[in-house]
Amino acid sequence: FDVPDDPIIPIIHGDGIGVDIGPAAQKVLGAAAEATGREINWMRLYAGESARERYDENLPEDTLEAFREFNVGIKGPLTTPVGAGYRSLNVALRKRLDLYANVRPTYHIDGVPSPVKDPDAMDMVNFRENTEDVYAGIEWEQGTEEVEQVREFVEEEMGYDNTIHEGEVGIGIKPITEFGTKRLVRRAIDYALENDRDSVTLIHKGNIMKFTEAQFRDWGFEVANEEYGDEVITEDTLWEQRDGDVPEDTVVVNDRIADAMLQWLLLRPEEYDVLAMPNLNGDYLSDSAGAQIGGLGIAPGANLGDGRVLAEPVHGSAPKHAGNDEANPTAMILSGRLMFDQMGWDDASQKIYDAVEGAISSKKVTYDIHRQIDGGEKLATSEFADEIVDNI
Numbered sequence: 001f002d003v004p005d006d007p008i009i010p011i012i013h014g015d016g017i018g019v020d021i022g023p024a025a026q027k028v029l030g031a032a033a034e035a036t037g038r039e040i041n042w043m044r045l046y047a048g049e050s051a052r053e054r055y056d057e058n059l060p061e062d063t064l065e066a067f068r069e070f071n072v073g074i075k076g077p078l079t080t081p082v083g084a085g086y087r088s089l090n091v092a093l094r095k096r097l098d099l100y101a102n103v104r105p106t107y108h109i110d111g112v113p114s115p116v117k118d119p120d121a122m123d124m125v126n127f128r129e130n131t132e133d134v135y136a137g138i139e140w141e142q143g144t145e146e147v148e149q150v151r152e153f154v155e156e157e158m159g160y161d162n163t164i165h166e167g168e169v170g171i172g173i174k175p176i177t178e179f180g181t182k183r184l185v186r187r188a189i190d191y192a193l194e195n196d197r198d199s200v201t202l203i204h205k206g207n208i209m210k211f212t213e214a215q216f217r218d219w220g221f222e223v224a225n226e227e228y229g230d231e232v233i234t235e236d237t238l239w240e241q242r243d244g245d246v247p248e249d250t251v252v253v254n255d256r257i258a259d260a261m262l263q264w265l266l267l268r269p270e271e272y273d274v275l276a277m278p279n280l281n282g283d284y285l286s287d288s289a290g291a292q293i294g295g296l297g298i299a300p301g302a303n304l305g306d307g308r309v310l311a312e313p314v315h316g317s318a319p320k321h322a323g324n325d326e327a328n329p330t331a332m333i334l335s336g337r338l339m340f341d342q343m344g345w346d347d348a349s350q351k352i353y354d355a356v357e358g359a360i361s362s363k364k365v366t367y368d369i370h371r372q373i374d375g376g377e378k379l380a381t382s383e384f385a386d387e388i389v390d391n392i
Protein backbone atom coordinates (compact mmCIF):
# COMPACT_ATOMS: atom_id res chain seq x y z
CA PHE A 1 0.00 0.00 0.00
CA ASP A 2 1.06 3.53 -0.67
CA VAL A 3 -0.06 5.07 2.63
CA PRO A 4 0.73 8.62 3.79
CA ASP A 5 1.88 9.28 7.37
CA ASP A 6 -1.50 10.84 8.14
CA PRO A 7 -3.93 8.45 6.47
CA ILE A 8 -7.71 8.36 6.78
CA ILE A 9 -8.59 4.95 8.21
CA PRO A 10 -12.23 3.81 8.36
CA ILE A 11 -13.26 2.00 11.55
CA ILE A 12 -16.43 0.22 12.68
CA HIS A 13 -16.45 -0.27 16.45
CA GLY A 14 -18.98 -3.07 16.12
CA ASP A 15 -21.97 -4.52 17.94
CA GLY A 16 -22.14 -6.10 21.40
CA ILE A 17 -18.66 -5.87 22.95
CA GLY A 18 -17.73 -3.66 19.98
CA VAL A 19 -18.78 -0.67 22.12
CA ASP A 20 -16.00 -1.62 24.57
CA ILE A 21 -13.21 -3.04 22.41
CA GLY A 22 -13.68 -0.69 19.42
CA PRO A 23 -12.70 2.53 21.26
CA ALA A 24 -9.96 0.62 23.15
CA ALA A 25 -8.38 -0.65 19.93
CA GLN A 26 -8.68 2.77 18.29
CA LYS A 27 -6.83 4.37 21.22
CA VAL A 28 -3.99 1.83 21.15
CA LEU A 29 -3.54 1.93 17.37
CA GLY A 30 -3.56 5.73 17.44
CA ALA A 31 -0.91 5.75 20.18
CA ALA A 32 1.35 3.35 18.23
CA ALA A 33 1.04 5.54 15.13
CA GLU A 34 1.87 8.65 17.12
CA ALA A 35 4.86 6.98 18.77
CA THR A 36 6.28 6.29 15.31
CA GLY A 37 5.75 9.82 14.00
CA ARG A 38 2.40 9.37 12.28
CA GLU A 39 -1.19 10.43 12.78
CA ILE A 40 -4.30 8.43 11.93
CA ASN A 41 -7.43 10.35 10.94
CA TRP A 42 -10.16 7.94 11.96
CA MET A 43 -13.37 7.82 9.96
CA ARG A 44 -16.15 6.26 12.06
CA LEU A 45 -18.39 4.02 9.95
CA TYR A 46 -21.51 2.12 10.85
CA ALA A 47 -22.87 -1.34 10.15
CA GLY A 48 -25.12 -3.69 12.10
CA GLU A 49 -26.98 -2.28 15.14
CA SER A 50 -25.30 1.15 15.04
CA ALA A 51 -26.24 1.52 11.36
CA ARG A 52 -29.84 0.49 12.03
CA GLU A 53 -30.10 3.24 14.64
CA ARG A 54 -28.68 5.90 12.28
CA TYR A 55 -29.74 4.83 8.81
CA ASP A 56 -32.42 2.21 9.38
CA GLU A 57 -30.40 -0.32 7.41
CA ASN A 58 -27.80 -2.93 8.28
CA LEU A 59 -25.10 -2.38 5.72
CA PRO A 60 -25.26 1.19 4.36
CA GLU A 61 -23.84 1.76 0.90
CA ASP A 62 -21.75 4.66 2.37
CA THR A 63 -19.91 2.21 4.59
CA LEU A 64 -19.04 -0.07 1.67
CA GLU A 65 -18.07 2.94 -0.43
CA ALA A 66 -15.66 4.23 2.24
CA PHE A 67 -13.89 0.88 2.51
CA ARG A 68 -13.66 0.77 -1.30
CA GLU A 69 -12.27 4.30 -1.41
CA PHE A 70 -9.61 3.99 1.31
CA ASN A 71 -8.74 0.27 0.87
CA VAL A 72 -7.54 0.00 4.47
CA GLY A 73 -9.84 -0.40 7.46
CA ILE A 74 -10.70 -2.18 10.68
CA LYS A 75 -13.97 -3.46 12.13
CA GLY A 76 -15.27 -4.97 15.33
CA PRO A 77 -17.82 -7.80 15.39
CA LEU A 78 -21.31 -7.48 13.93
CA THR A 79 -24.47 -9.23 15.05
CA THR A 80 -26.68 -10.35 12.19
CA PRO A 81 -30.29 -9.63 13.17
CA VAL A 82 -32.73 -12.48 12.70
CA GLY A 83 -34.80 -12.06 9.52
CA ALA A 84 -32.81 -9.07 8.19
CA GLY A 85 -32.35 -10.39 4.68
CA TYR A 86 -28.72 -11.31 5.26
CA ARG A 87 -27.42 -14.69 6.38
CA SER A 88 -24.51 -12.81 7.91
CA LEU A 89 -23.54 -9.15 7.68
CA ASN A 90 -19.89 -10.13 7.98
CA VAL A 91 -20.10 -12.56 5.08
CA ALA A 92 -21.95 -9.91 3.03
CA LEU A 93 -19.26 -7.30 3.78
CA ARG A 94 -16.43 -9.67 2.85
CA LYS A 95 -18.17 -10.73 -0.36
CA ARG A 96 -19.18 -7.25 -1.50
CA LEU A 97 -15.65 -5.93 -1.02
CA ASP A 98 -14.23 -9.13 -2.55
CA LEU A 99 -12.03 -9.74 0.48
CA TYR A 100 -11.29 -13.29 -0.54
CA ALA A 101 -8.64 -14.33 1.98
CA ASN A 102 -9.16 -14.32 5.73
CA VAL A 103 -5.77 -14.40 7.41
CA ARG A 104 -5.61 -15.58 10.99
CA PRO A 105 -2.21 -15.96 12.65
CA THR A 106 -1.77 -18.23 15.69
CA TYR A 107 1.21 -17.18 17.77
CA HIS A 108 1.73 -17.37 21.48
CA ILE A 109 2.13 -14.30 23.69
CA ASP A 110 4.23 -14.74 26.79
CA GLY A 111 2.04 -15.12 29.87
CA VAL A 112 -1.05 -16.44 28.08
CA PRO A 113 -2.15 -19.92 29.21
CA SER A 114 -2.31 -22.58 26.49
CA PRO A 115 -3.36 -26.25 26.36
CA VAL A 116 -0.43 -26.95 24.03
CA LYS A 117 2.77 -28.55 25.44
CA ASP A 118 5.17 -26.08 23.85
CA PRO A 119 3.10 -23.03 22.90
CA ASP A 120 6.13 -20.93 21.96
CA ALA A 121 6.94 -23.35 19.15
CA MET A 122 3.52 -22.65 17.64
CA ASP A 123 3.54 -20.03 14.90
CA MET A 124 0.91 -20.74 12.27
CA VAL A 125 -0.90 -18.52 9.80
CA ASN A 126 -4.29 -19.71 8.55
CA PHE A 127 -5.56 -18.57 5.15
CA ARG A 128 -9.30 -19.19 5.04
CA GLU A 129 -11.17 -18.78 1.73
CA ASN A 130 -13.77 -16.12 2.36
CA THR A 131 -16.28 -16.04 -0.52
CA GLU A 132 -17.28 -19.60 -1.43
CA ASP A 133 -18.16 -23.01 0.03
CA VAL A 134 -21.37 -23.53 2.03
CA TYR A 135 -21.04 -19.86 3.10
CA ALA A 136 -22.11 -18.78 -0.41
CA GLY A 137 -25.59 -18.94 1.12
CA ILE A 138 -27.26 -21.03 -1.60
CA GLU A 139 -29.74 -23.16 0.26
CA TRP A 140 -33.47 -23.89 0.30
CA GLU A 141 -36.08 -24.54 2.95
CA GLN A 142 -38.03 -27.74 3.18
CA GLY A 143 -40.98 -27.93 0.83
CA THR A 144 -39.75 -25.48 -1.83
CA GLU A 145 -39.86 -26.37 -5.50
CA GLU A 146 -36.06 -26.41 -5.74
CA VAL A 147 -35.75 -28.94 -2.95
CA GLU A 148 -38.29 -31.22 -4.62
CA GLN A 149 -36.43 -30.92 -7.93
CA VAL A 150 -33.15 -31.87 -6.28
CA ARG A 151 -34.80 -34.78 -4.50
CA GLU A 152 -36.23 -36.09 -7.79
CA PHE A 153 -32.91 -35.61 -9.54
CA VAL A 154 -31.02 -37.52 -6.87
CA GLU A 155 -33.49 -40.38 -6.87
CA GLU A 156 -33.69 -40.72 -10.66
CA GLU A 157 -30.10 -40.08 -11.62
CA MET A 158 -27.89 -41.15 -8.79
CA GLY A 159 -28.99 -44.65 -7.86
CA TYR A 160 -29.92 -46.54 -4.73
CA ASP A 161 -27.07 -45.48 -2.48
CA ASN A 162 -27.91 -41.78 -2.84
CA THR A 163 -31.59 -41.68 -1.98
CA ILE A 164 -32.73 -38.92 0.33
CA HIS A 165 -34.80 -40.06 3.28
CA GLU A 166 -38.58 -39.58 3.13
CA GLY A 167 -40.04 -36.48 4.79
CA GLU A 168 -38.82 -32.90 5.10
CA VAL A 169 -35.36 -32.00 3.82
CA GLY A 170 -33.33 -28.80 3.52
CA ILE A 171 -30.75 -28.56 0.78
CA GLY A 172 -27.63 -26.40 0.44
CA ILE A 173 -25.01 -26.02 -2.27
CA LYS A 174 -21.25 -26.00 -1.75
CA PRO A 175 -19.57 -24.19 -4.64
CA ILE A 176 -15.77 -24.31 -4.77
CA THR A 177 -14.23 -22.83 -7.90
CA GLU A 178 -10.84 -23.07 -9.56
CA PHE A 179 -10.62 -19.25 -9.57
CA GLY A 180 -11.51 -18.89 -5.87
CA THR A 181 -9.19 -21.70 -4.80
CA LYS A 182 -6.22 -20.61 -6.86
CA ARG A 183 -6.23 -16.98 -5.77
CA LEU A 184 -6.42 -18.06 -2.12
CA VAL A 185 -3.61 -20.60 -2.44
CA ARG A 186 -1.47 -18.08 -4.36
CA ARG A 187 -1.94 -15.61 -1.53
CA ALA A 188 -0.84 -18.22 1.03
CA ILE A 189 2.23 -19.24 -1.01
CA ASP A 190 3.19 -15.60 -1.62
CA TYR A 191 2.94 -14.99 2.11
CA ALA A 192 5.12 -18.03 2.83
CA LEU A 193 7.77 -16.86 0.36
CA GLU A 194 7.77 -13.27 1.60
CA ASN A 195 8.00 -14.31 5.25
CA ASP A 196 10.59 -17.11 4.98
CA ARG A 197 8.12 -19.80 5.93
CA ASP A 198 8.87 -23.48 5.25
CA SER A 199 5.54 -24.95 4.22
CA VAL A 200 1.97 -24.36 3.06
CA THR A 201 -0.51 -27.10 4.04
CA LEU A 202 -3.79 -27.46 2.12
CA ILE A 203 -6.55 -28.57 4.51
CA HIS A 204 -9.51 -30.38 2.93
CA LYS A 205 -12.05 -33.22 3.18
CA GLY A 206 -11.22 -34.47 -0.30
CA ASN A 207 -11.49 -38.10 0.79
CA ILE A 208 -15.28 -37.61 1.00
CA MET A 209 -16.11 -34.57 -1.18
CA LYS A 210 -14.36 -35.43 -4.44
CA PHE A 211 -15.54 -32.58 -6.65
CA THR A 212 -15.30 -29.77 -4.15
CA GLU A 213 -12.74 -30.34 -1.41
CA ALA A 214 -10.54 -32.72 -3.45
CA GLN A 215 -10.64 -30.19 -6.27
CA PHE A 216 -9.48 -27.55 -3.78
CA ARG A 217 -6.44 -29.75 -3.06
CA ASP A 218 -5.77 -30.51 -6.75
CA TRP A 219 -6.11 -26.88 -7.87
CA GLY A 220 -3.87 -25.86 -4.96
CA PHE A 221 -1.19 -28.32 -6.06
CA GLU A 222 -1.58 -27.06 -9.63
CA VAL A 223 -0.69 -23.53 -8.47
CA ALA A 224 2.30 -24.88 -6.55
CA ASN A 225 3.55 -26.99 -9.48
CA GLU A 226 2.93 -24.58 -12.33
CA GLU A 227 3.37 -21.02 -11.09
CA TYR A 228 6.43 -20.77 -8.85
CA GLY A 229 9.37 -22.59 -10.49
CA ASP A 230 12.06 -23.76 -8.06
CA GLU A 231 10.81 -21.62 -5.19
CA VAL A 232 8.00 -24.04 -4.38
CA ILE A 233 7.96 -27.84 -4.33
CA THR A 234 5.08 -30.21 -3.53
CA GLU A 235 5.53 -32.96 -0.96
CA ASP A 236 5.07 -35.71 -3.57
CA THR A 237 7.78 -34.27 -5.82
CA LEU A 238 10.02 -33.84 -2.83
CA TRP A 239 9.93 -37.57 -2.10
CA GLU A 240 9.93 -38.73 -5.73
CA GLN A 241 12.89 -36.60 -6.79
CA ARG A 242 14.85 -35.68 -3.67
CA ASP A 243 14.23 -38.41 -1.12
CA GLY A 244 12.56 -35.90 1.20
CA ASP A 245 15.52 -33.54 1.20
CA VAL A 246 14.21 -29.94 1.12
CA PRO A 247 16.34 -27.52 -0.92
CA GLU A 248 17.19 -24.26 0.85
CA ASP A 249 14.76 -21.32 0.54
CA THR A 250 12.03 -23.55 -0.86
CA VAL A 251 8.44 -23.66 0.33
CA VAL A 252 6.99 -27.18 0.52
CA VAL A 253 3.28 -27.50 -0.31
CA ASN A 254 1.61 -30.51 1.30
CA ASP A 255 -1.94 -31.43 2.36
CA ARG A 256 -3.81 -32.86 5.32
CA ILE A 257 -7.38 -34.14 5.77
CA ALA A 258 -9.31 -31.58 7.86
CA ASP A 259 -10.43 -33.89 10.68
CA ALA A 260 -6.91 -35.24 11.20
CA MET A 261 -5.59 -31.69 11.06
CA LEU A 262 -7.70 -30.71 14.07
CA GLN A 263 -5.83 -33.42 15.94
CA TRP A 264 -2.39 -32.29 14.73
CA LEU A 265 -3.29 -28.76 15.69
CA LEU A 266 -3.34 -29.87 19.33
CA LEU A 267 -0.65 -32.53 19.29
CA ARG A 268 1.99 -31.19 16.90
CA PRO A 269 1.25 -27.55 16.08
CA GLU A 270 4.97 -26.81 15.82
CA GLU A 271 5.11 -28.84 12.58
CA TYR A 272 2.72 -26.51 10.77
CA ASP A 273 3.45 -23.16 9.29
CA VAL A 274 1.08 -21.59 6.72
CA LEU A 275 -2.30 -23.31 6.22
CA ALA A 276 -4.75 -22.75 3.33
CA MET A 277 -8.31 -24.05 3.35
CA PRO A 278 -11.89 -23.65 2.15
CA ASN A 279 -14.28 -21.47 4.12
CA LEU A 280 -15.95 -23.92 6.55
CA ASN A 281 -12.74 -25.78 7.46
CA GLY A 282 -11.17 -22.38 8.06
CA ASP A 283 -13.96 -21.29 10.39
CA TYR A 284 -13.64 -24.37 12.61
CA LEU A 285 -9.88 -24.52 12.49
CA SER A 286 -9.24 -20.89 13.35
CA ASP A 287 -11.51 -20.81 16.42
CA SER A 288 -9.85 -24.00 17.57
CA ALA A 289 -6.40 -22.50 16.95
CA GLY A 290 -7.58 -19.41 18.86
CA ALA A 291 -8.20 -21.58 21.92
CA GLN A 292 -4.53 -22.58 21.84
CA ILE A 293 -3.37 -19.02 22.32
CA GLY A 294 -5.66 -18.01 25.17
CA GLY A 295 -9.11 -17.98 23.55
CA LEU A 296 -11.12 -15.76 21.26
CA GLY A 297 -10.23 -12.64 23.25
CA ILE A 298 -6.72 -12.89 21.80
CA ALA A 299 -7.15 -14.29 18.25
CA PRO A 300 -6.61 -11.66 15.51
CA GLY A 301 -7.59 -11.70 11.84
CA ALA A 302 -7.68 -9.66 8.66
CA ASN A 303 -9.63 -9.96 5.41
CA LEU A 304 -7.51 -9.39 2.33
CA GLY A 305 -8.54 -8.58 -1.21
CA ASP A 306 -6.33 -7.41 -4.05
CA GLY A 307 -4.89 -4.14 -2.74
CA ARG A 308 -7.36 -4.03 0.15
CA VAL A 309 -7.33 -5.00 3.84
CA LEU A 310 -10.14 -5.01 6.39
CA ALA A 311 -8.84 -6.17 9.77
CA GLU A 312 -11.26 -7.86 12.21
CA PRO A 313 -10.92 -10.12 15.23
CA VAL A 314 -11.93 -13.79 14.91
CA HIS A 315 -14.55 -13.49 17.67
CA GLY A 316 -18.14 -12.29 17.48
CA SER A 317 -20.11 -9.71 19.46
CA ALA A 318 -20.25 -11.79 22.71
CA PRO A 319 -23.57 -10.14 23.78
CA LYS A 320 -23.32 -11.48 27.34
CA HIS A 321 -20.36 -9.18 27.99
CA ALA A 322 -21.50 -6.19 25.92
CA GLY A 323 -21.21 -2.72 27.45
CA ASN A 324 -19.67 -4.03 30.70
CA ASP A 325 -16.17 -2.68 30.03
CA GLU A 326 -14.80 -6.17 30.62
CA ALA A 327 -14.15 -7.81 27.20
CA ASN A 328 -10.62 -8.37 26.02
CA PRO A 329 -9.64 -5.87 23.29
CA THR A 330 -6.43 -7.78 22.44
CA ALA A 331 -7.90 -9.61 19.42
CA MET A 332 -9.01 -6.33 17.83
CA ILE A 333 -5.75 -4.57 18.75
CA LEU A 334 -3.67 -7.39 17.23
CA SER A 335 -5.95 -7.31 14.16
CA GLY A 336 -4.90 -3.67 13.86
CA ARG A 337 -1.28 -4.89 13.80
CA LEU A 338 -2.14 -7.00 10.74
CA MET A 339 -3.53 -3.87 9.10
CA PHE A 340 -0.34 -1.95 9.96
CA ASP A 341 1.76 -4.83 8.54
CA GLN A 342 -0.09 -4.50 5.22
CA MET A 343 0.53 -0.74 5.31
CA GLY A 344 4.26 -1.26 5.83
CA TRP A 345 4.10 0.21 9.37
CA ASP A 346 6.31 -2.54 10.80
CA ASP A 347 7.71 -0.36 13.58
CA ALA A 348 4.25 0.61 14.85
CA SER A 349 3.17 -3.04 14.62
CA GLN A 350 6.15 -4.16 16.71
CA LYS A 351 5.43 -1.48 19.32
CA ILE A 352 1.92 -2.84 19.72
CA TYR A 353 3.15 -6.40 20.09
CA ASP A 354 5.73 -5.45 22.72
CA ALA A 355 3.23 -3.33 24.65
CA VAL A 356 0.56 -6.07 24.67
CA GLU A 357 3.10 -8.68 25.70
CA GLY A 358 4.38 -6.33 28.41
CA ALA A 359 0.90 -5.99 29.93
CA ILE A 360 -0.02 -9.68 29.71
CA SER A 361 3.31 -11.07 30.90
CA SER A 362 3.10 -8.80 33.97
CA LYS A 363 -0.32 -10.40 34.60
CA LYS A 364 -2.32 -7.22 34.03
CA VAL A 365 -5.13 -8.80 32.06
CA THR A 366 -8.87 -8.77 31.33
CA TYR A 367 -11.28 -11.24 32.96
CA ASP A 368 -10.96 -13.99 30.33
CA ILE A 369 -7.21 -14.40 30.83
CA HIS A 370 -7.36 -13.60 34.54
CA ARG A 371 -9.52 -16.64 35.23
CA GLN A 372 -7.00 -18.89 33.47
CA ILE A 373 -3.95 -17.78 35.50
CA ASP A 374 -2.86 -17.71 39.14
CA GLY A 375 -2.88 -14.26 40.70
CA GLY A 376 -2.47 -11.18 38.56
CA GLU A 377 -4.61 -8.08 38.28
CA LYS A 378 -8.02 -8.11 36.58
CA LEU A 379 -8.42 -4.97 34.48
CA ALA A 380 -11.43 -3.46 32.73
CA THR A 381 -11.24 -3.15 28.92
CA SER A 382 -10.47 0.56 29.17
CA GLU A 383 -7.84 0.08 31.91
CA PHE A 384 -6.14 -2.65 29.89
CA ALA A 385 -6.03 -0.35 26.85
CA ASP A 386 -4.53 2.44 29.02
CA GLU A 387 -1.89 0.01 30.28
CA ILE A 388 -0.90 -0.83 26.69
CA VAL A 389 -0.83 2.85 25.72
CA ASP A 390 1.47 3.52 28.72
CA ASN A 391 3.75 0.69 27.58
CA ILE A 392 3.87 2.16 24.07
Ligand code: NAD
Nearest residue numbers: 076077078079080090296297314315316317318327328368
Ligand atom coordinates in the same frame (compact mmCIF):
# COMPACT_ATOMS: atom_id res chain seq x y z
P1 NAD B 1 -18.62 -14.90 20.16
O1 NAD B 1 -17.27 -15.00 19.53
O2 NAD B 1 -19.27 -13.59 20.10
O3 NAD B 1 -18.48 -15.28 21.71
C1 NAD B 1 -18.28 -16.57 22.22
C2 NAD B 1 -17.67 -16.46 23.62
O4 NAD B 1 -16.27 -16.19 23.49
C3 NAD B 1 -18.19 -15.30 24.47
O5 NAD B 1 -19.33 -15.66 25.21
C4 NAD B 1 -17.01 -15.02 25.39
O6 NAD B 1 -17.00 -15.94 26.44
C5 NAD B 1 -15.84 -15.29 24.50
N1 NAD B 1 -15.31 -14.08 23.86
C6 NAD B 1 -15.42 -13.71 22.55
N2 NAD B 1 -14.79 -12.56 22.34
C7 NAD B 1 -14.26 -12.18 23.51
C8 NAD B 1 -13.47 -11.06 23.94
N3 NAD B 1 -13.07 -10.09 23.09
N4 NAD B 1 -13.11 -10.97 25.23
C9 NAD B 1 -13.45 -11.93 26.09
N5 NAD B 1 -14.18 -13.01 25.77
C10 NAD B 1 -14.57 -13.14 24.48
O7 NAD B 1 -19.53 -16.04 19.53
P2 NAD B 1 -21.11 -16.25 19.58
O8 NAD B 1 -21.60 -16.00 20.98
O9 NAD B 1 -21.33 -17.55 18.97
O10 NAD B 1 -21.72 -15.14 18.62
C11 NAD B 1 -22.32 -13.93 19.06
C12 NAD B 1 -22.73 -13.09 17.84
O11 NAD B 1 -21.56 -12.69 17.11
C13 NAD B 1 -23.64 -13.80 16.81
O12 NAD B 1 -24.61 -12.89 16.38
C14 NAD B 1 -22.70 -14.14 15.67
O13 NAD B 1 -23.36 -14.19 14.43
C15 NAD B 1 -21.75 -12.97 15.71
N6 NAD B 1 -20.41 -13.25 15.13
C16 NAD B 1 -19.82 -12.23 14.45
C17 NAD B 1 -18.55 -12.40 13.94
C18 NAD B 1 -17.91 -11.23 13.22
O14 NAD B 1 -18.37 -10.12 13.35
N7 NAD B 1 -16.85 -11.45 12.47
C19 NAD B 1 -17.86 -13.60 14.13
C20 NAD B 1 -18.48 -14.62 14.88
C21 NAD B 1 -19.77 -14.43 15.38
